[in-house]
Amino acid sequence: MVTADGHGEPGTPRVRQTAMRTHRCGDLRLADAGETVTVCGWVAHRRQHGQSLQFLDLRDYSGVVQCVVDGTVDVRSEYVLKITGTVTERPEGTVNPQLATGQVELRDCKVDVLSVAKPPPFPLDDRADNVDESTRLAYRYLDLRRERMQRNLRVRSAALSAIRTALAPLGFAEVETPLLMPSTPEGAREFIVPSRQFPGSFYALPQSPQLFKQLLMVGGMDRYFQFARCLRDEDLRADRQYEFTQLDLEMSFVDQQDVLDVVTSAVLAATEAAVDVPVPPVVTMTWHEAMDRYGVDKPDLRFGMELVELTSVFAGSGFKAFAGAGAVKGVRVPGGSATHNRKALDTLTDTAKKLGAKGLVWMRVGAGGTLESPVAKFLSPEELAGIVTRTEAAEGDLLLLVADEWMTACEVLGQLRNQLGRPPAGEGGFRYVWVVDFPLFVGIDQATGRPKPGHHPFTRPHPDDVDKMESDPLEVRSRAYDLVLNGWELGSGSIRIHEPDLQQRIFGLLGITPEEANARFGFFLTPFGYGAPPHGGFAFGIDRLVAILAGEDNIREVIAFPKTQSGLDPMTGAPTQVDERQLRELGVRVVAAPPA
CATH class of the missing domain: 3.30.1360.30 (GAD-like domain)
Incomplete structure (x- = not known):
């Protein structure tokens, strides 16, 4: 569990005995009294008592410790210091119950200035929550020093570590899939990368590893996962960034419940590692039940x-x-x-x-x-x-x-x-729910008269409804499922079609001819003719999961270096223009954008 000061619960191993420090600032306790220690960090606060005494609150990611310095040392807020002193019990009446180190202080301190600092553009404490976001992001390296941001990123780290630990004993192999892949424009809008060696041709950055992870199943990997970086050129909002991270997994020789059980164990492990709150059992309901009882397919069960x-x-x-x-x-x-x-x-x-x-x-x-x-x-x-x-x-x-x-x-x-x-984020605990049996098709395209897929076209229809596909397609359920937490859709998955004849039947309903299917998905479909196992998988957004666990409404608060809602990076200035030499080398010419 990650505690409020951003590090592990009591009893976890301390970081100590490096070349420059013996302890982290936030680790010191009454049991260390009498010990001479060295700590390193930033000056959080400085208080001068006359000419003979100075109190410095030294901060690193683990917390803050008060250091009592005899005389005057010329330091200011955010100076980087190394302080060697003796751990001493604070005098009666000066204990600070708000700090984990509040019963002790360092005395007889020797101060070494490791780095000087200009005054920060905003206070590096809770007051920064009221600072304009573009200013915080322009100085993100300073914003990250705050306790809130430190805690959020360590909640993220703890969640990812717990997921890896949960999956490894279940036979999952962590495999990376390509970042440069062919364009599949039928999905969300893609980011396109020009090829220097093949002028006029382009790669696309992956919206997800969907096709590759299914090919890993064809390749006999049996169980795969990765923390996949995905990119979509879509308008940004509180729960969406251009680039995001998802836990992506796929399993062979499984049914739907097998996938749900594995993902449930992973998210519960992540929750336990990140927060100290009991989590009610994960419930399962059909899409129809969710709509009938809650009016949405991502129900918030906290109320x-x-x-x-x-x-x-x-x-x-x-x-x-x-x-x-x-x-x-x-x-x-x-x-x-x-x-x-x-x-x-x-x-x-x-x-x-x-x-x-x-x-x-x-x-x-x-x-x-x-x-x-x-x-x-x-x-x-x-x-x-x-x-x-x-x-x-x-x-x-x-x-x-x-x-x-x-x-x-x-x-x-x-x-x-x-x-x-609906309660605010961070209130009412954590309520997970699986929503299953989504419609395979979500309507009829008025222009073509064809059904519109509710998921990607490789989703398996419910076995009880296969006979309805041509006669009553809107009544066909799918083997698709979503995981929802506190009203946020964390992610979705499905049992896949692994038989070429059933896949062609779906394509036929969607109006995709064999020639079109081969042109668009040939590299993906051809391997299925060489023996594909029954398989299914899932992917959920790490950013969304961590935001909820950290009590944040916006995923930007749990990403180290996010973009603004307009897609800009105030810190680096991205996106930026590229010089003419690079464009010529790529065979790319910039023209005026068409009117919106």
Whole structure:
């Protein structure tokens, strides 16, 4: 477990006895009293007491220790020092319970200045959280000295180490796959690399190692993993960067549950290594159940407010808006009547309409289960009582109802549920859930009349639904699965198609001819004719996992050197222009970008 000061829990081995230091600053305890030690680090604070005494708080990544210096030493904040002194118990009344080293200090100190420092552009403590992000990133090497950033990166390191330790005994081999590969433009937008030796030809940087890891299974590796660097030229947001890291794994001769069990053990090991919080058992639910109960395919289980099915309550209702709907669903907001005035309710209604609903019905719950609502007068006493019973409503609650097609009703209420009830990052513990049995196809392309794949085209259909692929493709489930943590999709995977005839059948449904398939995926499909084992795999975002474990809303806070949301690097100035000589050597000419 990584503690708040950024290093291991008590009892872990100390870093000591190097050429320059005997101890880390944060390691010193009362048991070390009387020992002469040498520590190295940065001046966090300096306090002068008259002409004869100076207090220096020396900081390294492990923590801070107070050093008492006789006389005056000409140092300032962020100077790098080596201090040799005697560990001494602090005088009564001066103990600092906020520091792990707060019971001791160094006395009789000899100070060596290893490096001087200019005043930093912002304070290197919690006050920097309010500094403009572009400034923090421009001086990221200073930002990284802060306790918060040190802890985040060590949480990341602990999580990765635990995952490796969990996978090794299970027979996994760590294998690196290429960073320069052919372009596969049917996915996300790629980063393209021009080839100097083959002018006019280009490599692509990998969006994922998907094709190569499946070829490793064809090659008999049996079980593979890597912490893969992936790149996608997509717009950035809080949970997305151009370049990101994912745990990527693949397994041969397995079914879906085998993959889920392995990934579950890995993420639980990472969680245990990073945080000291009990984690409830990982649950599994189908995609349909997730949508029906939570309105999203990445449900946050840290809070209740589940969607309630109300369609049967209004069977034969005289209220046409409910009687003619494909589905009527509701959600109960505990205590919501007091926190939502009429203006707030109008805002919720507008939000529901923007999300695709025809409207939103709200109901305040009064004493004895009475319902106050603009539509209450149109409903029978039995219908009103049915609403209260089904939603388990209590006085002071707010009920929100949507009548529409099932998917629309689920999605709209799911968004409102998250908006009204979702806890902040870092609160409510950690709730993992597997979502399985996703639809193989997610709609029909109006231009082509062909089904649109919900995952990549190598995903295996559910064995019970294979016969429906041509007759009713939208009813076909897949052997695809997502892992969700606190409402964030960590990653996804699937059992793959390993038979050429089934793969061609899927391509046929998607309108991909054998010639097109060979042109686009030939290097991948040809090996499958030489005997491919049944296999499946998974990949999840390390950045997202660590952000959640560290209690951060933005993955930039758990990446050492991220880009801004606009894709810039204020520290290095990237992206930068390339000189003409390099462009000529690559056979590349820069032209004006087409209008957006």
